[in-house]
Amino acid sequence: xxxxxxxxxxxxxxxxxxxxxxRALSDSSLVAEATRxxxxxxxxxxxxxxxxxxxxxxMQRSMSVLLVVxxxxxxxxxxxxxxxxxxxxxxxYSVLMGNTENDPDRARxxxxxxxxxxxxxxxxxxxxxxxxxxxxxxxxxxxPIVVALELxxxxxxxxVHIDNRAAAYRAxxxxxxxxxxxxxxxxxxxxxxxxxxxxxxxxxxxxxxGLPVPAAYDLTGDYSLRxxxxxxxxxxxxxxxxxxxxxxxxxxxxxxxxxxxxxxFTVPDDVSVVGFDDIFLSEAFYPPLTTVSQPREEIxxxxxxxxxxxxxxxxxxxxxxELPTCLKVRASTGPVPGR
Amino acid sequence: xxxxxxxxxxxxxxxxxxxxxxRALSDSSLVAEATRxxxxxxxxxxxxxxxxxxxxxxMQRSMSVLLVVxxxxxxxxxxxxxxxxxxxxxxxYSVLMGNTENDPDRARxxxxxxxxxxxxxxxxxxxxxxxxxxxxxxxxxxxPIVVALELxxxxxxxxVHIDNRAAAYRAxxxxxxxxxxxxxxxxxxxxxxxxxxxxxxxxxxxxxxGLPVPAAYDLTGDYSLRxxxxxxxxxxxxxxxxxxxxxxxxxxxxxxxxxxxxxxFTVPDDVSVVGFDDIFLSEAFYPPLTTVSQPREEIxxxxxxxxxxxxxxxxxxxxxxELPTCLKVRASTGPVPGR
DNA sequence: ATGAAAGCGCTAACAG
DNA sequence: CTGTTAGCGCTTTCAT
Numbered sequence: 226x227x228x229x230x231x232x233x234x235x236x237x238x239x240x241x242x243x244x245x246x247x248r249a250l251s252d253s254s255l256v257a258e259a260t261r262x263x264x265x266x267x268x269x270x271x272x273x274x275x276x277x278x279x280x281x282x283x284m285q286r287s288m289s290v291l292l293v294v295x296x297x298x299x300x301x302x303x304x305x306x307x308x309x310x311x312x313x314x315x316x317x318y319s320v321l322m323g324n325t326e327n328d329p330d331r332a333r334x335x336x337x338x339x340x341x342x343x344x345x346x347x348x349x350x351x352x353x354x355x356x357x358x359x360x361x362x363x364x365x366x367x368x369p370i371v372v373a374l375e376l377x378x379x380x381x382x383x384x385v386h387i388d389n390r391a392a393a394y395r396a397x398x399x400x401x402x403x404x405x406x407x408x409x410x411x412x413x414x415x416x417x418x419x420x421x422x423x424x425x426x427x428x429x430x431x432x433x434x435g436l437p438v439p440a441a442y443d444l445t446g447d448y449s450l451r452x453x454x455x456x457x458x459x460x461x462x463x464x465x466x467x468x469x470x471x472x473x474x475x476x477x478x479x480x481x482x483x484x485x486x487x488x489x490f491t492v493p494d495d496v497s498v499v500g501f502d503d504i505f506l507s508e509a510f511y512p513p514l515t516t517v518s519q520p521r522e523e524i525x526x527x528x529x530x531x532x533x534x535x536x537x538x539x540x541x542x543x544x545x546x547e548l549p550t551c552l553k554v555r556a557s558t559g560p561v562p563g564r
Numbered sequence: 565x566x567x568x569x570x571x572x573x574x575x576x577x578x579x580x581x582x583x584x585x586x587r588a589l590s591d592s593s594l595v596a597e598a599t600r601x602x603x604x605x606x607x608x609x610x611x612x613x614x615x616x617x618x619x620x621x622x623m624q625r626s627m628s629v630l631l632v633v634x635x636x637x638x639x640x641x642x643x644x645x646x647x648x649x650x651x652x653x654x655x656x657y658s659v660l661m662g663n664t665e666n667d668p669d670r671a672r673x674x675x676x677x678x679x680x681x682x683x684x685x686x687x688x689x690x691x692x693x694x695x696x697x698x699x700x701x702x703x704x705x706x707x708p709i710v711v712a713l714e715l716x717x718x719x720x721x722x723x724v725h726i727d728n729r730a731a732a733y734r735a736x737x738x739x740x741x742x743x744x745x746x747x748x749x750x751x752x753x754x755x756x757x758x759x760x761x762x763x764x765x766x767x768x769x770x771x772x773x774g775l776p777v778p779a780a781y782d783l784t785g786d787y788s789l790r791x792x793x794x795x796x797x798x799x800x801x802x803x804x805x806x807x808x809x810x811x812x813x814x815x816x817x818x819x820x821x822x823x824x825x826x827x828x829f830t831v832p833d834d835v836s837v838v839g840f841d842d843i844f845l846s847e848a849f850y851p852p853l854t855t856v857s858q859p860r861e862e863i864x865x866x867x868x869x870x871x872x873x874x875x876x877x878x879x880x881x882x883x884x885x886e887l888p889t890c891l892k893v894r895a896s897t898g899p900v901p902g903r
Numbered sequence: 904a905t906g907a908a909a910g911c912g913c914t915a916a917c918a919g
Numbered sequence: 920c921t922g923t924t925a926g927c928g929c930t931t932t933c934a935t
Binding site for chain 2: 229274275276277278279281282285287289292297298299300303304306307310319320321322324337338340341342343450479480482483486505506509510511
């Protein structure tokens with residue numbers, strides 16, 4: 226860790242030039258088998274490890290990628306981390322964590338890191354481009370950037386995502402099929418892509434079933450436990466209470482269920498609740514949450530694989546991947562009361 | 565992102581040498597104000613960003629640190645990530661994610677990355693040293709490594725942790741104070757530091773209260789929901805059922821509560837349950853879980869700060885920090901039934 | 904199949 | 920205050 230043997234040392238020890246060492250160590254075919262063995266031995270006994278800074282400078286690449294999320298504390302990302310990390314590792318890349326906390330300035334820092342050569346590519350899960358990058362990235366292909374989970378409307382960056390609208394539709398349809406007619410929705414933060422799509426799915430399902438959506442049933446939250454609770458309380462202070470709730474994520478669903486319990490309602494006997502994401506503990510929760518499950522680890526893996534393809538100059542790589550979701554029907558939904 | 569202005573370009577444009585540019589850009593005091601301005605302008609108009617690979621090579625440091633955990637998918641780490649990331653960012657460092665999946669070989673890879681110069685330091689939350697590093701790191705101070713959460717017995721590496729034993733003692737004491745006498749424990753994987761300490765706390769509290777711990781009450785799990793469920797089921801198949809459970813982490817506690825519900829027991833009326841960690845959702849769970857809360861974000865922050873001190877050659881830095889925990893008494897614990 | 908030499912882009916003596 | 924110069928450790932022409 227301190228004295229680091231360098232390529233020169235090996236060269237001397239093996240009685241060859243540094244060039245040959247470099248070639249031998251990278252399995253170049255133009256090194257005699259005998260020499261190669263000698264060099265390997267020398268490297269082993271000197272416990273040689275190539276200096277990555279030097280290699281990076283010379284090769285003009287860093288072998289790291291940036292994984293940028295809105296909020297590292299969101300448990301939703303865990304499996305995605307895993308998928309990304311696994312795919313990256315398999316290809317010899319390291320993963321740098323980026324956390325924007327929804328701050329565009331912080332997002333810009335990560336784009337700058339890309340320019341600095343700090344990372345070779347980036348997986349973006351923030352749904353936004355910093356102002357000054359919008360034009361730069363807007364129309365161009367082959368930027369080493371993959372967007373995951375979200376979609377950035379102003380760009381045609383390669384992306385991997387799910388059909389939020391269809392999945393939400395399906396979730397609401399499930400409630401409708403159970404006989405529910407008064408179904409309320411609490412969405413994510415509102416001018417955002419993911420929240421909008423999920424809400425669209427809700428509205429479409431309601432419309433297709435000929436069910437009304439009073440303004441009071443169409444609420445805007447922010448994916449937090451807190452708004453799940455508060456908006457649920459608000460919802461149940463009206464005369465025309467809903468019999469079912471569709472929340473744009475599980476965390477809000479947990480908040481809502483908590484609040485309902487506090488208000489004296491039973492889930493699902495009095496009120497059915499559907500979430501979205503199927504995060505850790507959604508199944509262990511009481512009652513086990515009916516929710517939309519998405520292949521998070523695969524989203525991570527695919528995103529990283531697309532990025533690797535981009536970095537490898539593979540143009541044949543698909544520029545947009547849509548992964549399937551699955552409605553997990555569990556115990557938080559049931560038939561409409563009084564039927 | 566493609567054409568990258570270099571220091572030479574600025575030098576030419578500002579009519580100075582590259583050395584002066586370098587100095588000006590790093591706010592060296594020995595540059596005339598006028599020159600500095602000229603250089604700054606040039607850098608701005610050329611949209612210059614220093615190449616980190618070159619800088620790293622020259623400076624022999626990478627400005628990144630490695631954060632190595634047992635399992636990225638564990639929600640427990642989330643706030644720690646945040647603390648580490650924030651402290652690192654504040655100091656201009658990036659954080660590389662390392663995931664060992666409890667595999668010593670993978671752990672070794674990360675140690676190698678340190679030698680490679682891939683990272684300048686490392687925060688280790690795996691509780692183990694790869695075989696071949698044990699001697700190397702064993703006795704030495706001032707290695708750029710900080711151990712968090714765990715303690716590595718064979719070394720005196722700087723560390724930040726909590727008093728697992730005392731916290732567990734306190735949790736079990738809480739149950740005893742409620743009148744419970746038949747208290748069982750499900751520990752984490754067993755020859756491990758953290759699990760052992762928590763179990764010791766349990767055993768000590770029981771011993772101090774003169775309560776017996778039949779072998780059947782002293783179970784070994786693995787921190788997973790699944791073992792929480794299974795061992796709980798096993799526990800309640802005995803004649804002498806416990807009236808309270810102390811689980812070594814929240815996840816197992818959730819599993820146990822689930823199982824109890826399935827077996828027809830009510831928490832806390834029939835059985836009280838205490839967890840450990842106070843992870844995301846422990847409060848939103850039903851019933852809200854009584855558990856030991858540890859300052860996770862601070863653990864991350866402190867660990868990073870210690871690492872920065874080490875990297876800065878600050879010998880005055882404390883080599884061991886113990887952070888306080890807090891027993892959160894919530895609704896999963898209550899008086900012993902029939903009292 | 905191997906070696907000599909150039910150079911990736913930057914910083915830091917050293918010399919003025 | 921500023922310029923010249925010498926590398927950091929590696930890979931890769933270009934010769935041989």
